[in-house]
Amino acid sequence: MNYKKLGNTDIDVSTICLGTMTWGEQNTQEEGFEQMNYALTNGVNFWDTAELYAIPPKQKTYGKTEEIIGNWFEKTKKRSEVILATKVAGPGLDWIRGGGNQYDEKNLNEAVNGSLKRLKTDYIDLYQLHWPERKSNFFGRLGYQHKDENDWNKFEDILNSLNKIIKSGKIRYIGLSNETAWGLSKFLELSKLKNLPRMMSVQNPYSLLNRTYEVGLAEVSIREESGLLAYSPLAFGYLTGKYRNGELPKNSRMKLFGDQFVRYKTKNGQLAIEKYNEIANKHGLNFTQMSLKFCELQPFMTSVIIGATTMDQLKTDIESVNINLSDEVINEINEIQKTYPNPCP
Numbered sequence: 001m002n003y004k005k006l007g008n009t010d011i012d013v014s015t016i017c018l019g020t021m022t023w024g025e026q027n028t029q030e031e032g033f034e035q036m037n038y039a040l041t042n043g044v045n046f047w048d049t050a051e052l053y054a055i056p057p058k059q060k061t062y063g064k065t066e067e068i069i070g071n072w073f074e075k076t077k078k079r080s081e082v083i084l085a086t087k088v089a090g091p092g093l094d095w096i097r098g099g100g101n102q103y104d105e106k107n108l109n110e111a112v113n114g115s116l117k118r119l120k121t122d123y124i125d126l127y128q129l130h131w132p133e134r135k136s137n138f139f140g141r142l143g144y145q146h147k148d149e150n151d152w153n154k155f156e157d158i159l160n161s162l163n164k165i166i167k168s169g170k171i172r173y174i175g176l177s178n179e180t181a182w183g184l185s186k187f188l189e190l191s192k193l194k195n196l197p198r199m200m201s202v203q204n205p206y207s208l209l210n211r212t213y214e215v216g217l218a219e220v221s222i223r224e225e226s227g228l229l230a231y232s233p234l235a236f237g238y239l240t241g242k243y244r245n246g247e248l249p250k251n252s253r254m255k256l257f258g259d260q261f262v263r264y265k266t267k268n269g270q271l272a273i274e275k276y277n278e279i280a281n282k283h284g285l286n287f288t289q290m291s292l293k294f295c296e297l298q299p300f301m302t303s304v305i306i307g308a309t310t311m312d313q314l315k316t317d318i319e320s321v322n323i324n325l326s327d328e329v330i331n332e333i334n335e336i337q338k339t340y341p342n343p344c345p
Contacts, residue, residue, distance in 0.1 A: 001014050001015070001016065001042065001043025001044065001318075001321055002014070002015040002296070002321050003015065003045075004227070004301075004302050004303065005225075005302075006083070006126065006173065006200055006201065006227075006302060007173065007175075007198070007199075007200025007201055007225055007226055007227065007302075008198075008200070008225040009173060009200060011083060011125070011173075012045075013045065013046035013083050013302065013303055014043055014044045014045050014046045014303065015296050015301070015302075015303050015304060015321060016044050016046075016292075016296075016303065016304055016306055016317065016318055016320070016321055017044070017046040017047065017048050017085075017229060017303040017304065017305040017306070018035065018036070018039045018044050018046065018047040018048070018305075018306065019048055019231070019305040019306055019307035019308075020032065020047060020048065020049045020053060020065050020068075020069065020307075021049070021050070021053045021054060021055040021065060021307060022054060022055065022253075022307060022308075022309050023035075023053070023054060023064070023065045023068045023069075024053065024054035024061050024064025024065050024067070024068060025054035025055065025056070025061055025064070026054075026251070026253070026256070026309050027309055029068045029071060031309075032065075032068045032069070032072070033068075033071075033072050033075075034311060035308065035311070035314055036069070036072050037076075038311065038314060038315070038318075039314065039318065040078065040081060040082065042318050043318075044318060045081065045082060045083055046082075046083045046085070046303055047069070047082055047083070047084055047085065048085045048086075048203070048229065048231075048305050049065050049066055049069055049084075049085070049086045049087075049119075050065070050066075050086055050087035050089065050128075050130055051063055051066060051086065051087065051088060051089055051096075051111060051114060051115050051118075052087070052089045052093075052096070052130065053065035053066070056257050057093065059095040062095065062096065063114070063118050066086065066115055066118035066119050067118045069084075069118075069119055070117075070118050070119040070120035070121070071120070073119065073120050073121060074120045079121050083125045083126070084119070084121070084124055084125045084126070085124070085125060085126035085127075085128060085175070085229075086115050086119070086124055086126075086127065086128070087127070087128040087129065087130040087177055087203075088102060088103070088107075088108060088111040088112070088115075088127070088128070088129060088130060089102060089111070089130050090102055090103075090129065090130045090131035090132065090133060091133050097110060097111070101133045101151065101152055101153055102133070103129060103133055103152075103153045103158045103161070104153050104157070104161065105157075105160075105161040105164070108158075108161050108162065108165065109161075109165065112124070112127065112165055112170050112171060113170075116170060122169070122170070123169060123170060123171065123172060124170065124171045124172070125171075125172050125173065126171075126172070126173050126174070126175050126200065126201065127162070127165075127171040127173070127174050127175070128174070128175040128176060128177045128201070128203055129158070129174075129175075129176055129177060129179075130177050130178070131177060131178040132152075132178065132179060132180075132183060133152035133153060134149065134152040135147055135149065136179075136180055136183065137180060138178035138179075138180075139178065142345055155186055155187055155190050156190050156194060156196070159187070159190060159191065159194070159196040159197060160196065162174050162197055163196055163197050166197055173197070173200045174197050174198075174199055174200065175199055175200050175201035175202065175203065175226075175229070176199050176201070176202045176203070177202070177203035177204065178203070178204060179202050179204065179217075180216075180217070181215075181216035181217045181220055184199060184202055184217065184220050184221075184224075184226060185220055185224075187199045188220075188224050188226065198226070199226055200226055201226060201227055201228070201229050201302055202217065202221065202226060202227075202228055202229065203228075203229040203230075203231055203305070204217065204228060204229075204230070204231070205230070205231055205232045205345075206228060206230035206231075206232075206233060206295055206298075206301075207230070207232055207233045207234065207235045207239060207291065207295065207344075208235075208239055208272070208276050208291055208294060208333065208336075208337075209235045209238065209239065209264070209269055209272060209273070209342070209343055209344040210232070210235070210342050210344050210345050211337060211341075211342055212342050212345050213228060213230075213300070214298075214300075217300070218298075218299075218300040221300035222299055222300050227300055227301060227302030227303075228298070228300050228301050228302060229302055229303050229304075229305055230295050230301060230303070230304045230305060231305045233291065233292055233295045233304050233305065233306070234288060234291055234292065234306075234307075235264050235269075235344055236253050236254060236261055236264050237252060237253055237254060238254075238264050238269070238273055238344075239273065239276065239287065239288065239291035240287060240288040240291070240313075241273070241277050241280075241287045241288075244273065244274070244277065251309070252309075253309070263344050263345065264344050266343050266344055268340045268343035269340075269343040269344040271340060271343075272336055272339075272340035272343050275336045275339075275340070276290075276291070276333065276336060279329060279332050279333060279336070283326070283328075283329050285323065285325075285329070286316065286320075286323075288313075288316050288317065288320070289316065289317075289319065289320035289323050290323070290325065290329070292304055292306070292317060292320035293320050293321070293323050293324075293325050294325060294330070294333060296320070296321065297325065297330075306318070
């Protein structure tokens, strides 16, 4: 396994992060336990979850994933071996604390305490804001349209609230998710000016089909040591090749929930997938592993979040750290990106 520092901390996290959002929906607790056992044995010390999980979000499965992880911690007594990341849900879901803005002091404390209880731990290593409270571009939105609004918590107030929680010992570090270059920069600026906790990471989408992170956020990540935790590196499985020719395998994510994730079904996306698959075949590479390794190699990357529903998938994903991509492969990938730039943002 390979490791990188989390932000400017002294914490070494595996460059493969165990994603957990299917546990409690597509995966049972027993299967989650098997994944955690295998991942930790094979050097994956970084796990990501959220109070919102399992996915797709439903009131009846809210918190289920954290509960499964907590039960594993209780059973194995291996909490100290894991760098654990979770998230507080953003606004919009009325069954989570009324659905309004979530990042005031009251809601943040309630969310943290709820996660700690479900996770059966007394601390969280990385606590992330799942998505912005303000109107912004996330979850595949493009074409920013500005609207003056004042109904979201000020960044400084959020940092002050999180600072109190850090001082209480309940969380160690903080991060963002689905954030923009402006948002990350503003948080970092306030941290410096006000001597407040800094955002150590940004969890945003990144894959061969969506390299928009490179446009503005990559420079901020590198210069400010606040790296990317890449989610959807396989574009919900499209970059494994299993959905080629319109096939939707039984119990696959797109077969079950495809109508909720239409951003991966674009015409140019399908054309790009075919081209990337050809590169993998030409060079004798596993398509899944090539897709993940390309993400891991990026200089702004801290860790690549994988999400597997079977043990075979998990093993293939983790093994991606051990393959090499030649300059020729990378150059060919970049040529496809020029022809089909970010077809599935």
